[in-house]
Amino acid sequence: MVRVRARFAKLGKVRWTSHRDVARMWERALRRAGLPVAYSGGFSPHPLLSFGLALPTGCESTAEYVDVVLDPERSRTGGETWWTADPGEEPGSWVTRMAAGFPEHLTPLLPGGVDVVAARSVTADMPSLQQAVTSCTWRIDVPGDPAPVVVAVETALAAGSLLVSRERKGRTEVDDLRPSLLAMRVVPDAAGERATLTVETATRPRGVRPAEIASVLGVSFGTACRTHQWIERDGSQEEPVVTRPALGAELLGCAS
């Protein structure tokens, strides 16, 4: 089996769909492409796809990821398509070529606003997205006078703890968000009508939603966009799939 890791954006109206909805969109798009996706066994086989961190419904993103497991045994089934292996082509070469075709060929098969921006092959021994990603960057738009937002960010960063409560299985749980806020800066716009927050959050012990950040800051946000997910390697950060800068900049100004 081989694995392709794709990076995609979720922008516009489609942001109101859920993480599970996105998984179904991918399953259907891969079937429409006829790609030889591998299936689980059992009485109710399902395609082997795995997504990274869930994106909260209503948030946009230019940095979503999915790992797709494909079966090289079937690399020449389905007639002549963009992904068909050449006779005698090695699986390694095949998967690299196929991954390169993901943005062009899968984007039209996904709903508007879900755009594949890059893909690459990853080896079977690479940790899953779920294990590998340690932090992500959010860009949060806060409409209104930026001055109180600037103050709120300073206060939050200076605080020793930032407690939030949430309902979980009928019980109220209190968490401290402060350790999860790795970095935060605020940029007021020139006209003084809005502020843009850039926040880096850790994924462990749990992910932090933009709504929670807004709530500890005491502000209400317009839109939130996840712009990066980060893998920590040898003390430095890298993205699971790097996009060419030109491509990122095209994406509706959502890239940081």
Next chain:
Amino acid sequence: MTSLWPQIEPLLAQVVKPARYIGGELGAQRPMHGAGRVSWLLVYPDTYEIGLPNQGLQILYEILNERGDAAAERAYAPWTDMEAQMRAAKVPLFSLESHLPAGEFHVVAFNLSAELTYTNVLNLIDLAGVPVRVADRSSDHPLVVAGGHCAFNPEPLADFVDAFVLGDGEEVVGEINEVVAAWQAAGTGDRSQLLRALSRVPGVYVPWCYEVAYDEGRLVAVTPRFSDTPDRVEKRVVADLGAWPYPRNQLVPLIEVVHDRLNVEVFRGCTRGCRFCQAGMITRPVRERPAEQVADMVRDGLARTGYDEVALTSLSTADFSGIEHTVAQIVDDPRSNGQVSVSLPSLRVDAFTVGLAAEIQKVRRTGLTFAPEGGTWRMRRVINKLIREEDLYSAVEGAFSQGWRRVKLYFLIGLPTETDEDVLGIVEMARTCVDIGRRYQRGVTVTASVGGFVPKPHTPFQWFGQDTAEELRRKVVLLRDAASRVRGLTLRWHDPKASVAEGIVSRGDRRIGAVVEHVWRAGGTFQEWSEHFDLSLWETALAACGLDVDDVVHRDRTEGERLPWDHLSAGLHHDFLWQDWVDALAEAPVEDCRWTPCYDCGACTGIGVEHVVASAAAPAGGSQGTGQDLSTGGAVPVRFLETPPMAVP
């Protein structure tokens, strides 16, 4: 018309399932509005998840958008949280494609699939900013039309809907479009002219054109008000389903909906003759889609949508000529890579054969559902659902022996002539199924799902006085007590109170309109949903309108009584229906006329359309119409392959 999206989007963060309101499905059209085009808003009066898969709405959506003189968009009932947000923000009902205000469309068309959605119809008309009553509308307001199975007794909505369509909509929708376009072009702005022109279109019923008379609380006459208004409106029938391969571009929603799969209609109509079944009576004759067209629609549909499941839909899919071959073709298609499963809703055990069972279990094994409907052979003779216990048991044995663990059985209670023995027969049947399952594996479950019978117009049971909620409740308790002693049997039942509310509307005359309006004004929307259903709203409304539930719902009708839908025709002769009612009481069954001589129900002869059936013989094992002795039921060769199911990769 301008998009309301900027006003809508801020509301979405406040509601559950916001993607219900965004549109953007695969297959969604980008309709062109403008001069020379009649704009239609097609509305399903329930939530997006329930309404989106509706095939009737999708068919009309495509047919209208293919026309050069029409443009159609869709809307569904916003859930109560969204409605509250919309009303607070003064956002009217809107379309999903362009997010346009509903009130600015020329035609607002409702799909009527269930009586308990009627309060939603009123609510949606109101949410569109349109007066709910026909009498209060002006030429500035959209034309409000409705179609679907419930339109066969439109009287409870007669005061609120300008025109109803009876029967198949494929052809008549274009004729209506032309009438509206011509009226617009004439520029008189006189709404009554439009209504009268519509009343002359075959299959279109305009209640405003009819006077209704009562005497001593009984309906006695429905009379045309104009010389060019027909005395009786006949339903429309599409003779050749093959000429209408729709939907060509089935909508693929972004969120999970009911029936979330490719749906291909393999035939329309059913002549099994189950006497409780309104769908089977009003959609006659049987018209099969050519098998090659089914295969094409399945193949193209799967490739286009990316679904991994296809349902072959009809009222009794195992009766489709060559069903085994059709299923095998789908499952064994190399392009599907062994991952495409086929579901066959409405399976009859007596037509469920060896090959079929083997085919549908190749990919994914979900639960199997059968609908014996009645708990005893006597009961099933009354309702003319001639499934023998042996048929059911051998099908169930086959299923359990091949590894299925769950079997679901559908039953009705509150049927005519029903005794407690008939009711308890349900548990007996289910118990036997559990016992059979235990022989093959541990942990089998059988679910018996029990609904309260509501008599429907244009059926032989239209004269039957429906069981009261108390009587249905008593029967449910009988069942529950008996079922509690059977391990492995789960009993589910429909709320008897909901059956009463459904009964109020099902056979109601025009006076029920005031009841529906009353319930709506008291906040009674989403009555199909148990968390919102409230029988007391209906009881209060009946009392306020001076009507009595016993008279409206629980009273047997007499042969000579004028029924509220007698001026509307589903093609069935009154004499046929009455004879079938008399036969039912005598426990006398009738055969399926697809494969036996005609008994002149009227459906074919009145309309000049024949059954279109590819096979001259009934499917293997059919106990109706196979020439066997109906007094004992037939020998039914239901067997299963002895090999285990194919291994899945």
